[in-house]
Structures are given as C-alpha cells and as structure tokens.
Amino acid sequence: MADNIFVGRRKTSVARVILRNGTGKITINDKEFEKAFPQLLYREDILSPFKFTNTLGSYDVFVNVTGGGPTGQAHSIRLGIARALVELNPEHRPVLKQNGLLTRDPRMVERKKYGRPKARKRFQFSKR
Numbered sequence: 001m002a003d004n005i006f007v008g009r010r011k012t013s014v015a016r017v018i019l020r021n022g023t024g025k026i027t028i029n030d031k032e033f034e035k036a037f038p039q040l041l042y043r044e045d046i047l048s049p050f051k052f053t054n055t056l057g058s059y060d061v062f063v064n065v066t067g068g069g070p071t072g073q074a075h076s077i078r079l080g081i082a083r084a085l086v087e088l089n090p091e092h093r094p095v096l097k098q099n100g101l102l103t104r105d106p107r108m109v110e111r112k113k114y115g116r117p118k119a120r121k122r123f124q125f126s127k128r
Contacts, residue, residue, distance in 0.1 A: 008104075013072035017063050
C-alpha cells in the first residue's frame with residue numbers, strides 16, 4: 001500500500017506528513033514527539049486536529065519537517081495532519097475548517113529593502 005504524503009507549510013517551514021492506522025505514535029524527523037517538541041504549547045498545537053475530530057490515538061504519524069523555527073514547524077505539521085484527516089474522512093472537514101485548521105497562513109517575512117537597515121526601518125534622520 002502506497003502512503004499518501006500530505007504537505008503543510010507555514011512561513012519558511014515545510015512538513016511532509018504520513019498518517020497510518022495505529023496507536024497514536026508520532027515521529028518527527030526520526031525523533032520521538034516529546035524530544036522533537038519539548039514545549040507543551042507546540043505539542044498541543046500539533047495534536048489539535050486530532051482533538052477536534054476525536055481521533056486522538058487512532059493514527060500513527062510520521063513527519064519530515066524542514067526550515068523555519070519551532071512555531072512555523074509546529075503549524076506546518078498541524079496543517080499537514082488536518083489535510084490528511086480530511087482525505088481519510090471527509091466528514092472531518094467542517095469541524096477542522098470551522099476551527100481554522102485547514103487554512104494556510106500566508107504571512108511571510110517581508111524582504112529587506114536597499115538603503116534601509118531592515119524591511120521598513122529607516123536610518124536616523126538628521127536635519128543638519
């Protein structure tokens with residue numbers, strides 16, 4: 001059986017998620033879930049699609065995530081899991097959509113402009 005890979009993105013991070021029937025084991029970049037994301041805030045964020053659909057502990061999750069920081073990675077994993085759950089059971093779509101878990105956050109870092117220290121910041125103005 002070929003596994004479907006679902007992609008989640010946020011800022012500059014990209015997560016490839018595979019869901020299989022199982023006991024709820026989550027592996028991120030070949031690490032245990034708790035080791036990959038030690039902070040409770042990020043773990044709860046990643047598990048939120050399962051909580052909203054009452055499927056916590058019924059799927060094994062395998063994730064490969066690259067780029068960005070912990071927040072972007074956690075949100076990209078969350079989006080990938082939500083998309084996978086909708087593919088497995090379309091009845092989950094309204095619940096996930098209502099809670100904003102199927103929306104790809106489009107916000108990206110604005111590029112630095114020439115003649116300025118950062119994207120919008122300007123050098124100190126001197127009248128004389």
